[in-house]
Amino acid sequence: MTILVTTPVTPSPAIVDAAVAIAGELDCPFLPRSRRSVARLLRDEGRGAAIVVGPHEIRLMTDTGSYGFHPNMAALRILALGQGRGDRMVKAMGLERGWRVLDCTCGLGADAVVAAHVSGATGEVCAVEHSPVLAALVRYGMQTYLHKERSVQEAMRRVSVTTGDSGDVLRAQGDGAWDVVYFDPMFELTIASAQGLDIVRRLGTSSTPSPATIAEATRVARRCVVMKDRAPGERLGWLGIPVVSKAKRVWYGKLEAP
Numbered sequence: 001m002t003i004l005v006t007t008p009v010t011p012s013p014a015i016v017d018a019a020v021a022i023a024g025e026l027d028c029p030f031l032p033r034s035r036r037s038v039a040r041l042l043r044d045e046g047r048g049a050a051i052v053v054g055p056h057e058i059r060l061m062t063d064t065g066s067y068g069f070h071p072n073m074a075a076l077r078i079l080a081l082g083q084g085r086g087d088r089m090v091k092a093m094g095l096e097r098g099w100r101v102l103d104c105t106c107g108l109g110a111d112a113v114v115a116a117h118v119s120g121a122t123g124e125v126c127a128v129e130h131s132p133v134l135a136a137l138v139r140y141g142m143q144t145y146l147h148k149e150r151s152v153q154e155a156m157r158r159v160s161v162t163t164g165d166s167g168d169v170l171r172a173q174g175d176g177a178w179d180v181v182y183f184d185p186m187f188e189l190t191i192a193s194a195q196g197l198d199i200v201r202r203l204g205t206s207s208t209p210s211p212a213t214i215a216e217a218t219r220v221a222r223r224c225v226v227m228k229d230r231a232p233g234e235r236l237g238w239l240g241i242p243v244v245s246k247a248k249r250v251w252y253g254k255l256e257a258p
Contacts, residue, residue, distance in 0.1 A: 001048050001049050001062075001133070002028075002046075002047045002048045002049070003026060003028045003047060003048070003049045003050065003051060003133065004023075004028055004029050004030070004031050004041070004042075004045055004047045004049075004050050004051075005019050005020075005022050005023035005026070005028060005029070005030045005031070005050070005051045005053065006019065006030070006031050006032065006033050006038070006041060006050050006051070006052055006053070007019050007032070007033060007052065007053050007054070008033070008052065008054050009033045009035055011053075011054075012055070015053055015054065015055055016032075018053050018140070019051075019053040022051060022053060022136050022140065025132070025136055026051075026132055026133060026136055029045075031045060038050050038052060038061045039063075042061075042063075048062060048063070049061065049062040050062075051133070051136070051137070053140065055144065056144050056145060056146045057069075057141075057144070057145070058137050058140045058141055058144070060133065060137060068137075068141075069108065069137050069138055069140070069141025069142075069145060070108070070141070070145065071108070071109070071110060071113055071145065071147060071152055071156060072108050072110040073110050074109075074110040074111075074113035074114050074117075074152060074155070074156075075147065075149055075152045077110070077114045078113075078114060078117050078149070078151055078152055078155065079149070081114075081117065081118070082151070087114060087118075088245050088247065088250070088252060089111060089114065089115075089182075089226070089228070089252065090114065090115070090118050091245065092226050092244050092245050092252035092254055093115075093180045093182070093224065093226050093254075094223070094224065095115060095118045095119060095180065096118070096119075097118065097119060097120040097122060097123060098119060098120065098122040098123050099119045099123050099179040099180060099223070100119070100123060100124040100125075100177075100178045100179045100180075101115040101116075101119060101123070101124070101125045101126075101178065101179065101180045101181075101182060102126050102128070102169075102170075102173070102177075102178040102180070102181045102182065102220065102221075103115065103125065103126070103127040103128065103182045103184075104128050104166035104169070104170070104181060104182060104183050104209070104213075104217070105128070105166070105182075105183050105184045105185055106127035106128055106129035106134075106135065106138060106161060107129070107134075107138075107184070108138060109127050109138050109142060109156075109159055109161065111127075111182065111184055112125050112126075112127040112159045112161075113142075113152065113155045113156050113159060114155070115180075115182070116155040116156070116158040116159050117151060117152070117154075117155035119158075121158065123158075124158075124160075125158060125159050125160070126159075126160045126161075126162060126178075127159055127160070127161050127162070128161075128162055128163075128164060128166045128169050129161060129162070129163060129164075130163075130164065130165055130166070131163075132163050135161055135162070135163040136163075138161050139160075139161040141156075142156045142157065142159050142161060143156075143157060166183075166209065166213060167209075167210070167212070167213040167216060170213060170216035170217055170219075170220050171216055173220040174220075175219055175220070176219075176220070176221070176222035176257070177220050177222070178220055178221060178222065179221070179222050179223045179224075180221060180223055180224055180225070180226060181217040181218075181220055181221040181224075181225045181226075182225075182226050182227070183209050183217070183225075183226070183227040183228065184227070184228040185207065185208050185209060185227070185228075185229075185235065208235050208238075208239075209227070209239070211239060211240075214227075214239050214241070214255070217255075218255055218257065218258070221255075221257050222257055223256075223257050224254050224255060224256050224257055225241070225254070225255040225257075226252060226253070226254050226255075227239070227241055227252070227253050227254075228250060228251075228252055229250070229251050229252070229253060230249065230250060230251070231246065231247070231248065231249055231250065231251050232251070233246075233251040233253065236251060236253035239253075241253035241254065241255050242254060242255070
């Protein structure tokens with residue numbers, strides 16, 4: 001995918017600076033709109049997609065559609081937590097305020113936002129995304145997206161997003177550097193029926209972590225490694241991760257830190 005970065009037609013200097021920074025991060029051109037439509041800009045420049053950076057929104061625009069960052073199901077899950085209805089991922093982690101969570105499969109970052117809500121201002125959540133384009137979209141979105149629920153917006157602002165391969169990121173961490181290491185390698189199994197995840201379908205990866213990556217995760221996790229899987233948990237079984245939570249469609253597995 002050949003990409004350029006641009007802005008709305010009349011951007012502020014701060015938005016131009018942000019767009020230029022994203023273009024530099026992705027090693028692609030920044031081009032001002034000059035009152036051109038995005039479709040015209042793509043035709044003029046011979047590019048396949050444009051990232052449009054706005055004050056509170058970032059979108060990937062292609063000839064097949066427009067895809068933007070949003071917190072997806074995180075808002076409903078945070079509402080459920082506030083109502084005392086719990087969250088299966090949080091329960092599987094045993095997550096508490098002040099904990100540090102490394103999410104190795106960012107996607108749109110919904111799991112990371114929920115983890116940031118629970119771990120609070122004294123905790124830390126970092127989400128790893130293999131796709132540089134998706135990572136750039138989510139990183140900017142986490143810091144600028146406006147949500148009507150203050151708790152959701154505050155949680156988004158506490159999530160940091162790093163670009164890279166999860167195995168490489170894990171190998172760079174010290175022993176017990178994070179309380180929880182988390183994996184959700186379910187993209188190819190769930191996105192076809194999930195609403196609002198078209199951008200992850202287009203850009204995300206779906207590989208199952210290798211045994212070597214799980215071994216690194218176990219070294220890095222001070223408390224546990226948690227992985228999500230589709231029922232009946234074939235990946236969990238292959239990786240030797242004990243199942244701790246079962247539902248009709250989704251299972252969670254957990255390895256306690258040694």
